[in-house]
Structures are given as structure tokens and as C-alpha cells.
Amino acid sequence: MLRYLIVDILLPLLVFALLRSLFRGLFQTRRDMTRQAAPPSRPNVVVGGELKKDPVCGTYVSTGASVTRTVDGEVLHFCSKECRDKYRAA
DSSP states (O other), X not given: OHHHIIIIIIHHHHHHHXXXXXXXXXXXXXXHHHSOXXXXXXXXXXXXXXXXXXXXXXXXXETTTOEEXXXXXXXXXXXXXXXXXXXXXX
């Protein structure tokens, strides 16, 4: 009875579990190698459009990507928050 339990039930289960683990690891590695890496995410910025000159550093920046500030009813466009803060200090 004990021999029947070991040879006919436990041994096939162990062999099955070993083969399953082996094949799963083999196919998982292949799947990872064929899967392409996702492209890096890009910020949502409007490409193109009108360019405005930054009053602090003089670079031209797209109106869609600029940092804005309204001064005396006029909208000023800055390339960064740092340039905007420098304009405030001046």
C-alpha cells in the first residue's frame, strides 16, 4: 500500500511539478526576450505653434510649452519657472 502511494501517485506528481516549473521558466524567458520595452512616456506638450521670446533669457519657446504670467494685461511667456521667478524679482 505504501509503495503504491509513493510510486503511482507521489512520484508522478513530483515529476509533473518539476517539468511544469522547468517549461514555465523556459517559456517565460523567451517571452520576456521577445517583448519589446515600452517607449518612455513623454509629457503632453503641444508641438509646433507660435513661438514667443522669453523676456529674461531671450530663448524662444512654444506657446503650448511655455510658463505664462500676465503683467498689465499682457501675457508673457517664459521658458521655465526659474525665468518667471527672476522676472518677478526684477
